[in-house]
Amino acid sequence: MNYMNAYEDLRNVPAYYDYSLSFNRDESILEILKNIQMHEVVEMLNRYPQQSYFEFKELLGLSHPKMTVVLGSGSEDLIWRINNFILRNKKVGVILPTFYRIYQTLQEPCFINIPYDIDNEVLDICSLRKAIDEGKYEAVWITNPNPITGKGFYASELLNVIEANKDTLFIVDEASVDSVMDIDRFSMLNSGYYLKNLVVIKTFSKFYGLPGMRLGYVAISDELADCLENWGQVFPVSSFSIYMAKKILEHKKIFMDIRKKINQNRDLMTSLLNSSSTVVPYKSLTNTLVIGGRSTQYNLWQILKGKGILSFSLDEEKGMLFSNCVRITIHSGKESFDYLYNGIKELLCELEGNNRVYSVNM
Structure with missing residues (x-):
C-alpha cells in the first residue's frame, strides 16, 4: 500500500497529528540545523x-x-x-x-x-x-x-x-x-x-x-x-x-539520546496499551508500533482519526496476520509523543466504557 499518498489530504489538515509515516520528529534536530x-x-x-x-x-x-x-x-x-x-x-x-x-x-x-x-x-x-x-x-x-x-x-x-x-x-x-x-x-x-x-x-x-x-x-x-x-x-x-x-x-551523542528517547517512549506506550482489554500492541524493536483491535465492532483507524491521530491502516497490507490493525510511529520529540500518548489514553478509557485512570507514569 502506498502510505506516502494514502492520507496526503489529511496530513495537510491542522487538526491531525501525523503518525502514519515512520520518520522521527525531534526538536533536537532543529538545533543542529541552526x-x-x-x-x-x-x-x-x-x-x-x-x-x-x-x-x-x-x-x-x-x-x-x-x-x-x-x-x-x-x-x-x-x-x-x-x-x-x-x-x-x-x-x-x-x-x-x-x-x-x-x-x-x-x-x-x-x-x-x-x-x-x-x-x-x-x-x-x-x-x-x-x-x-x-x-x-x-x-x-x-x-x-x-x-x-x-x-x-x-x-x-x-x-x-x-x-x-x-x-x-x-x-x-x-x-x-x-x-x-x-x-x-x-x-x-x-x-x-x-x-x-x-x-x-x-x-x-x-x-x-x-x-x-x-x-x-x-x-x-x-x-x-x-x-x-x-x-x-x-x-x-x-x-x-x-x-x-x-x-x-558529527552529533553522535544527540542521536544516541534520541534513540534512548524513542525506546523509552515506545515502552511507555506499550505499557499503556497492555493495560487495556480492548487493544493489543505488537512487541517492537523500532520506532513503530502495531496496535490491533480485539473487536471488529469498531474501526481502530477511524476512532484514532477521531482523536486527531493519523495512523497507518494495515488492513490492505500484504503479509499481516490479523485485521483491524494500525501502525503508529513513536517520535522522540516531547510535544509529538505527549499528544499521541494522551490521545490514546483517552481513547482507551472510552473503549473500556468507564473513566478508568491508567497507572502508567510518564
Missing part, C-alpha cells in the same frame, strides 16, 4: 557533487575501511536501481510485510510469509532458512527490522543464512534499524559488509527525521557497485544533502 554556516553551504553549492561524494564515502569508510558505498537519492532510488539493473529477470523472494516499493518495482516478486509472534520482537530464523531452501531464489529482499511490524532477525543468525547460500543475493534494507536500542545485534553493516552476496541499504530519512534530504547509501560488492553507478544518475545526490549528512554524523 548551526549551519552559510559560507560553507555556498562553498558546497559552488562545485559539482563528485568531490562531496568522495569525502562522504571516506567519512563512512572510517568505521568500515573495506566497505564499497554507492549513494542514492534516498533508499527508494537505490531500491529501484537494484530491482531494475541487478535483479531483472531473476527469481526474487520478498519477505512480507515490507515497504511497498520493493515489490512494486520488481517484475514478478515471489512473496514469502514469515510467521511472527506478536509478543516477541525477534523473528524465527528457522522459518526464513526453510523458505529459502524451498524457494530456490536467486535473490531475497529482507527489511530488517521490519518497517511494518517492528520485528527483526538477529544479525548473527542472518549472517549464517547468507553465508550458507552463497549463490543467492541478499538485499537487506536497514531503514528502520537506527532506532533499535541494541543496534549492533541487528545491523548487518558491521558483521557482513564484506560478503559478495550481501547488499545493505541505509537511509537518513527515518531515524534522522530528514526525508526531504533524499540521501541513502548501499554497502555492496565492487562488481555490483559498478552496475549501480554505471546505470544510475550521474549526480543522484546534491552537495547540500551531503553537507547536511556530514553535519548530522
Whole structure:
C-alpha cells in the first residue's frame, strides 16, 4: 500500500497529528540545523557533487575501511536501481510485510510469509532458512527490522543464512534499524559488509527525521557497485544533502539520546496499551508500533482519526496476520509523543466504557 499518498489530504489538515509515516520528529534536530554556516553551504553549492561524494564515502569508510558505498537519492532510488539493473529477470523472494516499493518495482516478486509472534520482537530464523531452501531464489529482499511490524532477525543468525547460500543475493534494507536500542545485534553493516552476496541499504530519512534530504547509501560488492553507478544518475545526490549528512554524523551523542528517547517512549506506550482489554500492541524493536483491535465492532483507524491521530491502516497490507490493525510511529520529540500518548489514553478509557485512570507514569 502506498502510505506516502494514502492520507496526503489529511496530513495537510491542522487538526491531525501525523503518525502514519515512520520518520522521527525531534526538536533536537532543529538545533543542529541552526548551526549551519552559510559560507560553507555556498562553498558546497559552488562545485559539482563528485568531490562531496568522495569525502562522504571516506567519512563512512572510517568505521568500515573495506566497505564499497554507492549513494542514492534516498533508499527508494537505490531500491529501484537494484530491482531494475541487478535483479531483472531473476527469481526474487520478498519477505512480507515490507515497504511497498520493493515489490512494486520488481517484475514478478515471489512473496514469502514469515510467521511472527506478536509478543516477541525477534523473528524465527528457522522459518526464513526453510523458505529459502524451498524457494530456490536467486535473490531475497529482507527489511530488517521490519518497517511494518517492528520485528527483526538477529544479525548473527542472518549472517549464517547468507553465508550458507552463497549463490543467492541478499538485499537487506536497514531503514528502520537506527532506532533499535541494541543496534549492533541487528545491523548487518558491521558483521557482513564484506560478503559478495550481501547488499545493505541505509537511509537518513527515518531515524534522522530528514526525508526531504533524499540521501541513502548501499554497502555492496565492487562488481555490483559498478552496475549501480554505471546505470544510475550521474549526480543522484546534491552537495547540500551531503553537507547536511556530514553535519548530522558529527552529533553522535544527540542521536544516541534520541534513540534512548524513542525506546523509552515506545515502552511507555506499550505499557499503556497492555493495560487495556480492548487493544493489543505488537512487541517492537523500532520506532513503530502495531496496535490491533480485539473487536471488529469498531474501526481502530477511524476512532484514532477521531482523536486527531493519523495512523497507518494495515488492513490492505500484504503479509499481516490479523485485521483491524494500525501502525503508529513513536517520535522522540516531547510535544509529538505527549499528544499521541494522551490521545490514546483517552481513547482507551472510552473503549473500556468507564473513566478508568491508567497507572502508567510518564
